[in-house]
Amino acid sequence: MEQSKPPKEVLELGRYLVRELGFEDGVDTLGRWMSHHLAELIDKAEHGKTEDERNQGQKEATETILRIWEHRASLPGKAYPLKSYENILLVLDRLRPDNDPFAYYHGDEKDRLASNLFIDMSRLIPILLLMKISQIDKPIQIDPVALDALDETEQNIMMTILKWMELFEPTSERTKITKKGNEKETGNDNYKFDRLALKIINDLNITLEKLRKELGEKRQANHKSQAQE
Incomplete structure (x- = not known):
């Protein structure tokens, strides 16, 4: 201010x-x-x-x-609205996909797979961290006086965090009919970040398997070449 x-x-x-x-x-x-x-x-x-x-x-x-x-x-306590999120924000900033160290290399298949690993990890880790937001101490509603007193950059960060947090707020339970037709179960409309995380993990497993195969083939080729010398 x-x-x-x-x-x-x-x-x-x-x-x-x-x-x-x-x-x-x-x-x-x-x-x-x-x-x-x-x-x-x-x-x-x-x-x-x-x-x-x-x-x-x-x-x-x-x-x-x-x-x-x-x-x-x-300041002690929760007087500074962004204090609870400083470590999360630091990690999110460092794990941006555009920080891919392999993006500047036009090498072999190994470099391409390594780039894919970085990109997938840069998506997975933030998802897991953002899922933690619902478990850490956070104000349900930011005092507008404090929000107005933040500078422009802090306000933008705070509003972004609040938008993410909305994805984790529980919604009203609704009744769903099961396949049997005579049983009911309760559920909610929470954004399924867990499903997205699992999809990325599956992609990572595929990439890791390809990378393992690529490195194994290169190693065998090197051994064969050395044996022929």
């Missing part, structure tokens, strides 16, 4: 920090101290006895809130 933001919006961000740092289970002593300190500054800004006291309190509160928010990535 930039300095040009209206003081009212900055104070709203301060109230958000007070809630997150002061009442979140497991937050350390520093977080609670920060929460109480911010609460006192905000109270002074809004309920000072004189206009001068309120103006001075507003100045101190906004400056303190903005300084704390500048270091949001290191």
Whole structure:
């Protein structure tokens, strides 16, 4: 959040920090101290006895809130919305298919198969990681005050994560008729990432088998060539 933001919006961000740092289970002593300190500054800004006291309190509160928010990535608890996902995002960034180290080689069949392995793995690992999102601590709904205070890049990342998370939200159960016609079972419409992961694993097995065969044939050819020398 930039300095040009209206003081009212900055104070709203301060109230958000007070809630997150002061009442979140497991937050350390520093977080609670920060929460109480911010609460006192905000109270002074809004309920000072004189206009001068309120103006001075507003100045101190906004400056303190903005300084704390500048270091949001290191805040305790869940005050920083992206904190739970930093490790996942790091892995996802490194496993982009366009980082294929074999893409620049125009070699033999072995290089082509190795490229296929990298691409499939770069698809499989993110799927498995994204499936973990439903198992880690995450806010069900991001506070709009915190979302608005993030910079543009952080907002884009957060919105992307929220879209992915929607794929794992359970839907209402529906009744399905089995083949027998007289038995019913319950199910849901969750996006079947497990099926996609299994398909990629099957593709990996096929590629690995081809690569094993390719390396085996090359090894036999080398042995034959050495025997003839």
